[in-house]
Amino acid sequence: MKKLNLTATVLTVAAVGLCLVLGVFCGINTTLLMSRIVIMALFALSLNIQTGYAGLGNLGHALYFGLGSYGVLIFVSKFGQPLYLAIPATILILTLVSAAVGFLMLQSDDKMSFLFLSFGVCLLVYTAFAKWAWVGNKTGLTFNVRPQALNDPRNCFMLILLVTAVCAALMYLLTKTPFTAALKGSRENETRMVFLGVNIKRLRLVAYVISSFFGVIAGVLYAIMNNGAYITSIDTSMALEAMMMCLIGGGATFLGPVLGAVIVTLVRNFLPTVTNLDSVIFGVMVILCCYFLPDGITAPNGRPAALVRRVAGRLRKSGSDSEKVR
Amino acid sequence: MNLSTYVVPLITGVASGLILYLSAAGMNLMISGLGVINFGQGAFFVLGAGVCLIVGKATGSLLQGMAAGTLVTFFLGGLLELSLRPVVGKKMELTLMITMGIAYILDDIFEIVWGSSVQTLAIPVWLRGLVTVGSFQIPKYYLFIIGAALLIGLAFWIVFEKTRLGMRFRAIISNRDMVEALGVNVHLSYMMMFMIGIALSGFAGALNLPISGFTATGAMGAFGAIVPILVIGGLGNIQGTLPSAVFIGVLSAVAALFLPKLYNLVPTVVMVLVIMIKPQGLFTRKER
Numbered sequence: 087m088k089k090l091n092l093t094a095t096v097l098t099v100a101a102v103g104l105c106l107v108l109g110v111f112c113g114i115n116t117t118l119l120m121s122r123i124v125i126m127a128l129f130a131l132s133l134n135i136q137t138g139y140a141g142l143g144n145l146g147h148a149l150y151f152g153l154g155s156y157g158v159l160i161f162v163s164k165f166g167q168p169l170y171l172a173i174p175a176t177i178l179i180l181t182l183v184s185a186a187v188g189f190l191m192l193q194s195d196d197k198m199s200f201l202f203l204s205f206g207v208c209l210l211v212y213t214a215f216a217k218w219a220w221v222g223n224k225t226g227l228t229f230n231v232r233p234q235a236l237n238d239p240r241n242c243f244m245l246i247l248l249v250t251a252v253c254a255a256l257m258y259l260l261t262k263t264p265f266t267a268a269l270k271g272s273r274e275n276e277t278r279m280v281f282l283g284v285n286i287k288r289l290r291l292v293a294y295v296i297s298s299f300f301g302v303i304a305g306v307l308y309a310i311m312n313n314g315a316y317i318t319s320i321d322t323s324m325a326l327e328a329m330m331m332c333l334i335g336g337g338a339t340f341l342g343p344v345l346g347a348v349i350v351t352l353v354r355n356f357l358p359t360v361t362n363l364d365s366v367i368f369g370v371m372v373i374l375c376c377y378f379l380p381d382g383i384t385a386p387n388g389r390p391a392a393l394v395r396r397v398a399g400r401l402r403k404s405g406s407d408s409e410k411v412r
Numbered sequence: 413m414n415l416s417t418y419v420v421p422l423i424t425g426v427a428s429g430l431i432l433y434l435s436a437a438g439m440n441l442m443i444s445g446l447g448v449i450n451f452g453q454g455a456f457f458v459l460g461a462g463v464c465l466i467v468g469k470a471t472g473s474l475l476q477g478m479a480a481g482t483l484v485t486f487f488l489g490g491l492l493e494l495s496l497r498p499v500v501g502k503k504m505e506l507t508l509m510i511t512m513g514i515a516y517i518l519d520d521i522f523e524i525v526w527g528s529s530v531q532t533l534a535i536p537v538w539l540r541g542l543v544t545v546g547s548f549q550i551p552k553y554y555l556f557i558i559g560a561a562l563l564i565g566l567a568f569w570i571v572f573e574k575t576r577l578g579m580r581f582r583a584i585i586s587n588r589d590m591v592e593a594l595g596v597n598v599h600l601s602y603m604m605m606f607m608i609g610i611a612l613s614g615f616a617g618a619l620n621l622p623i624s625g626f627t628a629t630g631a632m633g634a635f636g637a638i639v640p641i642l643v644i645g646g647l648g649n650i651q652g653t654l655p656s657a658v659f660i661g662v663l664s665a666v667a668a669l670f671l672p673k674l675y676n677l678v679p680t681v682v683m684v685l686v687i688m689i690k691p692q693g694l695f696t697r698k699e700r
Contacts, residue, residue, distance in 0.1 A: 194691030369516030
């Protein structure tokens with residue numbers, strides 16, 4: 087177990103380093119793409135608290151991503167507040183909103199109705215925003231929200247990477263708490279957790295609020311990166327993609343959604359430039375992934391993980407062999 | 413005279429509610445039978461309309477188009493069941509993802525085959541015009557929709573409640589493992605469930621074609637329209653879908669009169685309200 091953790095740590099550090107190199111030294115377009123990928127990774131990680139640890143499928147997580155973007159833009163451009171006030175205000179208000187919305191959505195114990203409700207609420211807000219002239223209908227809002235120093239995309243990228251790393255670290259610490267253990271218990275055996283005296287509804291509500299909180303942060307970062315809030319951030323297809331990231335990457339490991347985010351973002355941004363069959367390819371990819379990697383790419387008992395373990399084992403073996411020779 | 417401004421929207425509301433009822437009932441059949449959330453239900457709705465458009469234009473007959481749309485989706489339903497067979501019963505998310513993948517694939521196919529412009533099929537001559545009932549003038553086609561949807565709904569109900577196949581469906585819904593253990597060929601029943609469930613959506617799409625036309629990107633919207641009906645009627649509660657669909661249809665029509673800007677938010681708002689009052693669905697009977 088510890089050895090695998092070592093591999094994971096090495097891989098994480100290498101991935102962050104690679105991100106930094108790609109984002110800072112490889113031209114503007116790569117920087118922008120990397121910013122998007124990192125934001126999506128944060129977004130997928132936040133959703134994974136629900137889909138992975140709590141076992142609650144959510145098809146409307148884009149709600150908080152989109153509202154986070156819109157919140158910053160509204161505070162800055164409509165109310166004339168400075169950015170450093172707009173961000174905490176947005177996060178605070180939306181976290182409170184998520185507590186109320188989550189309370190409503192968790193009224194029914196049924197996981198399926200939670201899924202449908204999350205989808206419905208997201209679609210509701212999308213429809214409302216698409217028709218609301220005050221928030222710019224279908225074009226969304228654009229306004230120069232970021233301070234001078236962040237106008238260089240590379241600085242902006244570094245900020246995004248930093249915030250994401252801090253949030254990811256917080257979420258990682260969260261997975262080590264008894265709270266997450268209880269959450270996993272409620273996913274695996276709800277009845278038993280009730281017998282143990284756990285208030286499942288409250289547990290899930292807390293998970294929902296935490297997840298939304300980080301989702302809002304991802305949205306805020308997206309607003310800063312783009313200097314705008316767009317209707318596509320709140321779209322249900324965005325929410326579906328986030329769900330795909332979690333499921334393709336695998337919710338069982340902490341960094342699974344990150345890998346999923348990288349794959350999905352690359353596919354969704356790169357393929358349309360090459361072919362107009364991009365959705366077909368994406369759909370086929372998703373279906374194949376379901377058949378052959380049902381628990382996601384990073385599942386501890388899946389084929390890719392076995393491969394990594396074998397390679398790591400061989401490396402270690404050859405390492406110790408050479409030590410013996412020496 | 414003043415009354416007819418209310419009656420006619422009411423009829424159209426019932427008609428559009430019934431169209432969505434067909435699709436939602438099909439989806440509910442799959443949910444309650446197999447626990448499969450078919451995310452592609454909206455895409456099959458659009459596919460039914462698309463096939464109806466092509467065949468209807470080629471033959472000049474709307475009815476033949478509808479039959480073709482229903483048949484194509486019927487057989488695709490069988491294929492969908494086959495493709496889901498390895499993952500059914502394992503994890504709900506997997507079936508959801510596969511159907512999503514299919515929806516993505518269909519989305520592109522619509523764009524390529526039918527183009528991105530809105531296309532529509534003319535209503536045949538014998539269904540054009542208005543019928544005068546008392547002092548009201550009602551478009552014939554809406555009456556046709558109501559008649560056809562109710563007929564299909566009735567047939568569905570008869571199959572479900574009165575035939576051997578329906579008995580199997582009900583048995584599967586109440587206890588899938590037991591039915592399998594008794595030696596019934598459940599896979600055949602599953603396949604029939606999918607074929608019927610998806611053909612209902614295809615037929616609904618074809619019925620809807622002369623009203624709203626064919627839009628290549630309409631799948632998500634169609635799915636979004638089904639969701640409130642399903643939740644309000646109660647997930648896995650087949651009897652609840654019809655009242656909930658009519659309720660939502662009428663409510664939307666009334667809302668369109670008074671709140672012309674906000675009427676398509678109404679179903680979702682009602683859905684949230686219903687969940688607050690009765691989380692298991694408005695039209696669910698108490699379990700005995």
